[in-house]
Amino acid sequence: AEEILEFDNVFLAIGEKPDLSFISSEEGIELTPWGTIAVDDETLVTSNPKVFSGGDCVTGPATFIDAAGAGRKAARSINLMLEGKDFTLDRANELSRKSDLIGDKDLAYPSPLKPMPELEVADRISNFNEVELGYSEEDIIEQAKRCIHCGGCSECRLCEAACEPDAIAHDLKDWIEEISVGAIVVATGFELMPLSAMPEYGGGRFPNVINALQFERILCASGPTAGEVRRPSDGKVPKKVAFVHCAGSRDPEHGVAYCSRVCCMYLIKQAMLYKHAVQDGEAYLFYIDIRSNGKRYEEFYARTMEEEHATFIRGKVSRLYEHDGVVTVFAEDTLTGQPIKMDADLVVAAPAMLPSKGAQELASKLRLATDEYGWVSEAHPKLRAIETLTAGIFVAGVTQFPKDITDAVSQASGAAGKVLVLFSKETLEREPLIAEVDADICTGCGVCEEICPYDAPKVDPVKKIAKINEALCEGCGACAAACPSQAVKHRNYTRTQLFAMIEEATRDY
Ligand SMILES: Cc1cc2nc3c(=O)[nH]c(=O)nc-3n(C[C@H](O)[C@H](O)[C@H](O)COP(=O)(O)OP(=O)(O)OC[C@H]3O[C@@H](n4cnc5c(N)ncnc54)[C@H](O)[C@@H]3O)c2cc1C
Ligand code: SF4
Ligand code: SF4
Structure with missing residues (x-):
């Protein structure tokens, strides 16, 4: 070298090779030509049938995850061997963790990893320039969007150290605690009727027919697409979105007879948010009639029509088909009497709200009456709408019947007030009719x-x-x-x- 440079610190990135000096020829453990231990790939058994090996001494320098995976595989082989079983059987793919992903798989769109840009072969001759050129900033942002946030914790516990109020405890385990209480407020909410129960809308088979909760996540800044509206099948920005009201609601033959009360307004909200996100996009809302009976709801509906130019079509969607990424919507415009056939890039359905799973079991345990759909019955529809027929048990939110957040919060506040009244008395008063x-x-x-x-x-x-x-x-x-x-x-x-x-x-x- 012709230059002398001064540095404060020097880090040497030295090569690694396994130190296998402890293995003698008597152990009968064969090595590879690269000086690593030779093993069977699936069982990790060495040429000595009682010795197993894994990690860098087998693969050469690799990652901690590879080493931990090999440790698990070898441990399983040893366990099977000690149980007297054939540890070579059915071992392929046993450590595949694909099915364990807990990320937003449904909303992730398939897109292959962009190949790393490389220096042309001719430009590599007679120099030591970096061959892999790295991604551009734009590419990095685009590639990062492939992440489905599977949230696999590596147990590094850095969060524990960083959290000043000590709110994170990694050693916590689930436990069941029995506590005595003086009152219970049942607020187990709702779930949506699954699209699989609606064969006329594809029964959940069409990737670009989603439910409104999924669309809510897509619109959300902390959602899987960071608030960018992209459709599930290919990640493209949908330019034409159809919103289907009353999917399963107000339909006693195929779903439930009642109106789910909140979907008209949240679909209008979603149409407005969609138009804000995709300004050249078109929003079509297919409705039976719009239920906008809350404070300023009607004005919000009018604004979505007049200022955001969302198109409202009075007519229930009868069928949906998807082919080659295009969803065809069949409906009838009940104002003009004309049948409608429209192609859309994405369809968002507002399924009927149903009592949450397990609500019926809980109601039986608490001896609460429910209606024919499973909503918890109040003691009196007008005068005791927060109490149940069981003393000391109250009901709040959608678990009683579909309602929006304003109504759910009001009812919950009322229930809390009832509990406080109950607790503030020295003695309990009961109805004499017993x-x-x-x-x-x-x-x-x-x-x-x-x-x-x-x-x-x-x-x-x-x-x-x-x-x-x-x-x-x-x-x-x-x-x-x-x-x-x-x-x-x-x-x-x-x-x-x-x-x-x-x-x-x-x-x-
Ligand atoms: C797509 C969509 C968009 C919406 N947008 C709006 C909006 O913009 N504005 C608005 O006002 N409303 C909106 N709503 C309505 C709103 O979601 C409801 O009003 C609200 O969630 C009702 O709250 P809740 O507490 O009664 O029920 P939930 O929100 O369903 O909460 C019930 C909770 O109880 C838990 N639970 C269930 N069973 C048990 C059990 N056995 N033991 C313990 N816990 C249990 C559940 O996990 C859940 O966390 C929307 C609804 C949908 C579907
Ligand atoms: S609130 Fe609107 S979309 Fe929902 S069931 Fe009632 S009428 Fe249909
Ligand atoms: S006879 Fe007595 S025990 Fe039998 S049902 Fe009547 S009150 Fe109850």
């Missing part, structure tokens, strides 16, 4: 015990007489109707009183 047992007539048969949804009656095992727990009894009357001895009556609703009322009400004046 069951009581006539001990002289009761035979102790236990029918009331079985029938009561609130576990209020208990038959005394010694006296063989039923007794009602007044704090639990909700006065539903099930035991009174079921008791074969007519031993149960409701306070202030005795048979004599009821018959007197009926007689009076049906008297011929």
Whole structure:
């Protein structure tokens, strides 16, 4: 060298080779011509059938992940061998982790890794210039979008060290805790009717027919496409988007009879956000009628039409087909009576809202009544819309019936208030209309015990007489109707009183 340069630090990137001096010829372990240990690729057994090997001493310099994977593979071979099993059988692909990906697979669009730009062969002669030229900044941004954020944690625990309030604890494990509470607010929300239940819309087979929650994620700045509107099949920006209202709602034959209440407005919101993101894009909304019955909702709807130029077509979509990346929408314009056939790049459906999975099981455990769809029933539709028929259990949000965030928050605040009222009292007040047992007539048969949804009656095992727990009894009357001895009556609703009322009400004046 003709130049002398001064540096503060010098790092030597030296080559590596395994130090295998500990292996003698007696062990019968063969080496490769490159001085690494020879193994069977699938089992990692060496030429000595009781010795296994993995990591850099087999592959030469590689990564920590490769070494950890090899350790796992070798451990499995050893385990099988010690169990007396043939460790060579069915070992191919056993460590494939593809199916474990937890990222936004559905929204990731297939695109191959861009090849690394390289120096022309002719330009490499007689110099040591870098052959791999690296990506441009634009390429790097584009390639990074292929990431599906699978979120695999490498357990490096740097986040633990960085978090000042010590909010991260890697050693935490799931546990089940039993706590005693004085009140419960059930707020288990909703899920959307799956597209697979709608064969007329492709049954979930068309990549460019998605549900509104998926589109909500696509529009979101922290979503899989960082807020850029791209369609799932090929990542292209969709220039024509059709929004399908009432997918499964208001359709007793194929879905549910009720209106899901929030989808009209959120589809209008999504159409507006789409037009902001793709200014030359076209938004078409197919609706039966628009339900915009909230504060300023109607004005928002008008603005989306007049300022964003979204097109509203009154008519329910009857069918969707997708071929070669084009989704064909079939509908009827019920204002003009004309059939419509329209090609779109992307279709966003607003599926019916359904009670969340497990809500029915929870309702049974808590002895809550539900309607025929599984929504939790309130004690009274107008006067006790937050309470259930079980004392101390309240309901909030969509678990009672579809509603938007404003209504869900109002109901939740109301439920919290009810709980505070309950807790602020020294003693509990109960309705006086509860069951009581006539001990002289009761035979102790236990029918009331079985029938009561609130576990209020208990038959005394010694006296063989039923007794009602007044704090639990909700006065539903099930035991009174079921008791074969007519031993149960409701306070202030005795048979004599009821018959007197009926007689009076049906008297011929
Ligand atoms: C695509 C879309 C867009 C929307 N956009 C808007 C909008 O712009 N504005 C608006 O006002 N509303 C919007 N909504 C409506 C809004 O999502 C609901 O009003 C809101 O989520 C209702 O809140 P919730 O707490 O009742 O139910 P959820 O949000 O469903 O919350 C229920 C929670 O309970 C959990 N859970 C379920 N079962 C159990 C169980 N057994 N044990 C413990 N936890 C359980 C669930 O995991 C969930 O976290 C939109 C809805 C959709 C589908
Ligand atoms: S809110 Fe609108 S889109 Fe949703 S079910 Fe009702 S009418 Fe249909
Ligand atoms: S059903 Fe009637 S008779 Fe039988 S235990 Fe209950 S109260 Fe007594």
